[in-house]
Amino acid sequence: MEQRKDKSGKLYGVGVGPGDPELLTVKAVRLIRECQVIVIPASGKETNVAYEIAKGAVPEIEGKELLELFMPMTRDENQLGESHEKASLRIITELxxxxxxxxxxLGDPSIYSTYIYVHNRILAKGYxxxxxxxxxxxxxAAARLNEGLTEASEALHIIPxxxxGLEEALDLKGxxxxxxSGKSIGNIKSILGTRSTPLSVKMVERCGMQGERIFHKxxxxxxxxxxxxxxxxxxx
Structure with a gap:
């Protein structure tokens, strides 16, 4: 659909990185400063991780208008669809x-991010x-482990x-x-431990955040x- 040609505002899905405020891009910092409204899930700025990361790089964010959206942590497609539509309509009111x-x-908006569902709806409505x-x-995480993820022709697989389908995904080369992982780490650890071929398994918890832990085995x-x-x- 063609973009609007009127005076409507613009929505930016801003990736703030994994945890360290110094890892925000220059562009992310600029847009956080320039945008009139900051959007976060309704958990509130006191408990919102992305907000806290951004505040570490842009302290003046605390003086900006805040739009909190209800984003339930559920896999119910109907409930998710309803919440994404309501969130989109609230955003459009501001646009x-x-x-x-x-x-x-958190991280990048294109990787397992709730934002992308809202993004698609905003575009579909012509904004x-x-x-x-x-x-x-x-x-x-790879940087904290001080090692590369892939070399030469090796493949890289991102797995929820x-x-x-975890066991089948582990058969992939690379x-x-x-x-x-959520609350499934115990089960994941058990599955990895029963694999017939030896694996190198490392984990970084809360990368770049307070309480970060690194596990090498x-x-x-x-x-x-x-x-x-x-x-x-x-x-x-």
Whole structure:
């Protein structure tokens, strides 16, 4: 659909990176400063991780107008669709006022981000929206492990580990990044431990955030690790 030619504002999906405020891009910092409205999930700025990361790079964000959107943590497609539509309509109300909005999201907006569902709806309704890339969590995890993810012709696979199909995905050749582990780390650890071929398994929890932990071996991984955990799996 053609973009609007009137005085409507623009929505920016701003990736703030994995945790370290110094990893925000120059463009992300500029847009956070320039946008009149900051958009975050309704957990509030006191508990919103992306907001706290952005504040570390742009302290003046605290003086900006804040739009909090209800984004339920569920896999129910109907409930998700309803919440994304309501969020889009609230954003459009602000766009119609001529305001630019920065929707803050962890890592990169194009990788397992709630933002992209809103982004698509805003575009479909004829308004402007732009993705501002951020450093993905798995790239930051590799840096903290001080090693590369791939070499030469090796493949890189990004796998939502708490969903079905993990065992089949582990058969893929190359480096496997296990994301969205949630409360499934114990089960994931068990599956990895029963593989017939030896694997190198490392994990970074809360990369770049307070409480960061690095695990260099499968047997060291804490099964009670938090949601923000990235596993890097390679063949030995």
């Amino acid at each position: 119609e006022k001529g305001k630019d909005l920065a929707f803050l999201t 402007e929206a732009e993705i501002i890339p951020g450093i993905p969590s798995f790239c930051a 580990a708490s969903y079905e 480096t496997r990044i296990l994301m969205k 499968l047997e060291e991984i804490d099964e009670n690790a938090g949601y923000f955990s990235i596993l890097v799996v390679k063949d030995q």
